[in-house]
Amino acid sequence: MDAILFLIFAAIAVVCGINMVVQKHPISSALSLVGVMAALAALYLLLGGEFIAAAQLVVYSGAIMVLFIFVIMLLNAGAEPKSVLKPMGKYLGAPLLVVFFGIMSFVVQNMTPSSDNVVFGSFKGAGPREIGTSLFTVYLLPFEVTSVLILIAILGAIVLARKEID
Amino acid sequence: MLANFIPSAAEYARFMPELILIVVGTLIMFLEAFLEGERKPILSILAGLGLVAGIFAALTAPQGMAFQGMLAVDGFATFFRVLVMAAGLLVLLSSSEYLQREGHDTGEFYALVLFSIVGQCIMASANELIMIFIGLEISSIASYILAGYLRDDARNNESALKYFLLGSFATAFLLYGVAWIYGATGSTNLATIHNALLSGANSSTPLISVAAGLIFVGLAFKISAAPFQGWAPDVYQGAPAPVSGFLTVGPKAAAFAVLIRIFVDAFSSISDRWLPVVWGCALATMLVGNLAALLQSNIKRMLAYSSIAHAGYVLVAVCANSGTGSAAAMFYLAGYAFTNIGAFAVVSHFARKGEKYVAIEDFAGLSQRQPGMAAMLTIFLLSLIGVPLTAGFFGKFYIFKAALDSHLVWLTVLGLLNSAIAAYYYLRILVVMYMKEPGESTETLTAPGPMLTLAIYGSAVMTLVLGILPGWVLDYAVKAAQ
Numbered sequence: 001m002d003a004i005l006f007l008i009f010a011a012i013a014v015v016c017g018i019n020m021v022v023q024k025h026p027i028s029s030a031l032s033l034v035g036v037m038a039a040l041a042a043l044y045l046l047l048g049g050e051f052i053a054a055a056q057l058v059v060y061s062g063a064i065m066v067l068f069i070f071v072i073m074l075l076n077a078g079a080e081p082k083s084v085l086k087p088m089g090k091y092l093g094a095p096l097l098v099v100f101f102g103i104m105s106f107v108v109q110n111m112t113p114s115s116d117n118v119v120f121g122s123f124k125g126a127g128p129r130e131i132g133t134s135l136f137t138v139y140l141l142p143f144e145v146t147s148v149l150i151l152i153a154i155l156g157a158i159v160l161a162r163k164e165i166d
Numbered sequence: 167m168l169a170n171f172i173p174s175a176a177e178y179a180r181f182m183p184e185l186i187l188i189v190v191g192t193l194i195m196f197l198e199a200f201l202e203g204e205r206k207p208i209l210s211i212l213a214g215l216g217l218v219a220g221i222f223a224a225l226t227a228p229q230g231m232a233f234q235g236m237l238a239v240d241g242f243a244t245f246f247r248v249l250v251m252a253a254g255l256l257v258l259l260s261s262s263e264y265l266q267r268e269g270h271d272t273g274e275f276y277a278l279v280l281f282s283i284v285g286q287c288i289m290a291s292a293n294e295l296i297m298i299f300i301g302l303e304i305s306s307i308a309s310y311i312l313a314g315y316l317r318d319d320a321r322n323n324e325s326a327l328k329y330f331l332l333g334s335f336a337t338a339f340l341l342y343g344v345a346w347i348y349g350a351t352g353s354t355n356l357a358t359i360h361n362a363l364l365s366g367a368n369s370s371t372p373l374i375s376v377a378a379g380l381i382f383v384g385l386a387f388k389i390s391a392a393p394f395q396g397w398a399p400d401v402y403q404g405a406p407a408p409v410s411g412f413l414t415v416g417p418k419a420a421a422f423a424v425l426i427r428i429f430v431d432a433f434s435s436i437s438d439r440w441l442p443v444v445w446g447c448a449l450a451t452m453l454v455g456n457l458a459a460l461l462q463s464n465i466k467r468m469l470a471y472s473s474i475a476h477a478g479y480v481l482v483a484v485c486a487n488s489g490t491g492s493a494a495a496m497f498y499l500a501g502y503a504f505t506n507i508g509a510f511a512v513v514s515h516f517a518r519k520g521e522k523y524v525a526i527e528d529f530a531g532l533s534q535r536q537p538g539m540a541a542m543l544t545i546f547l548l549s550l551i552g553v554p555l556t557a558g559f560f561g562k563f564y565i566f567k568a569a570l571d572s573h574l575v576w577l578t579v580l581g582l583l584n585s586a587i588a589a590y591y592y593l594r595i596l597v598v599m600y601m602k603e604p605g606e607s608t609e610t611l612t613a614p615g616p617m618l619t620l621a622i623y624g625s626a627v628m629t630l631v632l633g634i635l636p637g638w639v640l641d642y643a644v645k646a647a648q
Contacts, residue, residue: 107372137171141181141233142296145288148188149304152281155195156311159274160326 005046013039026072030065037061051128177232180239180291182223183247184284190216191280198273206271210262210617213276217255217283224248224287231293235355238293241646245496246290246423253415253503254283259621260511261408263614267519268406270316278315279412282308286420295344295354298424302340302388305417306333313405313413321521325404332387332397340384346377356432363435375439381428382443388421391481392450395474399458402470407517407524410466411510414473415503422480422499426492430484437487444485445577451478452584459591465513465526468591469506472550475588476502479565482581486568492647494564497640501549501557501632508625509546512539515614515622523607526595531604535611540599542626547592549629552585557632564640 016035023029037060044053085093135143178185194209201208224247227239237243258279265271285304292298310333314326348354350373351362363374383394390398402410429440455475462468476498483495516532516539517524533540549556562585569578614622632639 104376107376110372138234139236139296140171140173141236142294142300145184145297145300145304148281148284149300149307151192152278152304152307152311155274155277155281156307159272159278159311160314160317 002046006043009039009042009046013043027069030068030072033068034061034065037065051131171234173233176228176230179223180227180230180232180237182227183220183251184287186220186223187216187251187280187284187287190219191277191284194273194277194280198277201273206273207262209273209276210258213280214255214258216280217251217258220283220287221248221251221255224251235357236294236297237288237291238356239291241642242423242427242492242496243291245500245643245646246419247287249419249500249503250283250286250290250416253412253419253507254279256504256507256511256621256625257408257412257416259617259624260411260507260514261406263618264406264408264514268316275312275315278308278312282312282412283416286416289420290423292424293356293427295347295356295359295428298428299337299341299344301420302424303337305420306337306388309333309413309417312409313401315409316406319520321404322406323404325401328397328404329401336384336387336394338384339380339387343377343380343382343384346373346380350374350377356427360432360434363433366435374436378429378433378436378440379443382440385421385425385428386447389418389425389477389480390451390474391447391477392454392474395451395454395477398474399467399470402473403464403467407466407510407514407521410470411507411514414469414506414510418473418477419499419503422484422495425484426495430487430492434487441485441487444481445574448478448481448485449577449580451475451481452581453478456584456587456591460587462591463526464524465529465595466510466521466524468526468595469509469513472588472591473506475584476506476550478584479562479581482569482574482577483565485574485577486565486572488568488572489644489647490564490571491568493640493643494561494568496643496647497564497632497636498561500639500643501561501629504625504628504632505546505549505557508622508629509543509550511618511622511625512543512546515539515618516611518610526598528605528607529595529599530602531599531608532611533600534604535608536613539614539622542622543599544596545626545629547595549633551589551592555630555633557629557636559633560636560640561632 013036016032016039020029020032020036023032037056041053041056041061044056190212194212197209197212198206224244227244229240229244231238258276261275261279262271265275282305285301285306285308288301289298289305292301310326310330313329314322316322344354347359350371351359353359353362387394387397402414405413429437429444433440452475455471455473455478459468459471459475462471480495480498480502483491483498485491486494513524514521516529523529545556549558552558552562566578566581569581
């Protein structure tokens with residue numbers, strides 16, 4: 001059952017991912033990305049990561065995608081003009097990508113017989129309770145310092161986007 | 167049980183430099199909104215005081231771990247924290263005149279510089295991949311904005327956009343590598359990863375190699391090592407000159423600190439796998455940087471390629487994979503920081519409003535117009551060549567000595583040949599500056615302001631001090647690298 005569900009959602013994710021790159025219109029690409037994110041959320045749920053599945057849906061499919069679509073509509077972006085690839089990108093791009101994914105899947109494939117090799121340390125369970133506890137104890141500093149990161153992002157948006165007052 | 171997680175006073179003291187900089191940065195953002203135009207210089211002074219307080223806090227911080235092993239405040243961290251804060255101080259001094267000239271003297275600039283330094287300090291002291299990632303992002307995002315700070319300038323926009331797109335792409339590689347490492351060793355803590363690899367449970371699998379490779383790609387991007395150097399010339403040429411000086415020093419030094427901590431330290435037991443890669447990368451970086459710099463006619467672009475080449479020399483030290491190698495890298499980065507910030511400060515002064523005069527030919531006869539500034543630029547260029555009595559000489563000397571100690575004979579020979587090539591393009595500027603008659607454009611050259619003068623002379627003094635009395639910095643670096 002798990003395997004069948006996994007295959008279904010993995011297939012949806014891969015197809016949507018390819019569709020996102022191939023589509024010419026930005027809205028179609030954005031909607032394909034929603035499909036990728038939703039399928040990934042289902043995969044996380046299959047692995048028992050309820051919190052990360054919910055976060056994936058709320059943050060990516062919800063907030064970030066809405067933002068994407070707002071920007072696309074504000075800029076009134078139409079179909080993408082045909083981009084001219086340099087010879088290197090045209091002839092080497094796809095083969096190199098295939099080699100990269102080939103190596104990755106080879107490595108993962110090699111690991112699968114001994115799936116106990118993949119450990120998740122002392123971290124057991126991925127419910128909101130466990131995540132909340134470790135976030136506010138062991139990972140307190142990264143959690144707090146992330147606020148500086150967000151502060152800079154806001155500051156940068158203001159610096160680069162404001163009108164000159166004088 | 168939760169009481170175990172409440173940080174002690176000593177832990178706060180270890181994080182004090184970052185805390186000070188965050189508070190001062192936020193304060194500057196507040197004051198910026200309330201201060202009238204003519205009182206804005208207070209903000210740059212405030213930022214400078216914050217950095218001085220930060221350096222003091224870093225020097226007095228007690229050594230040890232902090233926040234559940236997130237930070238490791240040791241001699242190595244202190245060295246890099248003080249280095250990036252001192253570099254930031256010189257950048258502040260050299261940029262306020264530039265910003266006034268370009269009509270962009272706003273407080274956000276100083277806040278961004280401070281926040282960027284916060285990120286670099288966190289990178290220098292982080293002992294945890296998550297912390298490294300957040301520090302890297304703080305430093306990078308602030309750098310992207312600084313590169314495009316004069317937002318009405320097309321070159322600034324190009325620089326910021328290229329830096330942002332390629333930098334985010336590189337960070338994604340780093341993050342992917344972190345995820346693989348977590349899958350293989352079950353931890354993101356560098357000490358735990360080190361032990362897990364030593365015990366050999368998983369270290370023979372290709373999983374670790376892929377993870378190390380992905381992390382190396384991400385970091386090689388940040389230090390502009392070949393073949394990931396493509397962004398550097400465009401970004402450093404397009405960004406405001408004082409910012410370019412900062413970008414070639416601060417983020418790079420912090421990224422090298424992370425590289426040394428992860429590869430030389432945590433990945434020491436798999437060094438036979440990453441050493442050949444770093445070897446090739448070091449050689450390619452030196453060659454690409456030096457050969458491309460030969461062809462440049464724009465001085466900022468030339469300094470950008472030279473900064474790629476210098477990253478190659480530091481990679482030679484990383485390749486030595488020893489305590490002396492790390493110490494040599496630390497010393498070299500310190501010397502390079504003062505030299506390069508000084509060089510970019512002089513360039514920003516000679517470039518004048520709108521950075522009109524940045525072609526090498528525009529430097530003709532400047533020795534007759536402003537002999538003092540020309541002499542300072544001479545010191546910086548000689549240090550970049552690696553002439554004795556400057557910081558660059560001892561930096562290269564220690565790096566190649568460490569490489570020889572680790573039996574990297576070929577890399578040393580090729581590195582020395584590279585520094586010989588490099589001498590040509592640096593000397594060319596000196597020839598133009600001293601032996602050609604000044605053009606008409608030099609009439610508009612004004613005297614540098616007091617803060618800029620202080621920054622340039624300060625950098626020159628540090629370059630010479632490190633070149634004449636290298637012992638005190640080197641001793642500290644050797645002790646810290648153990």
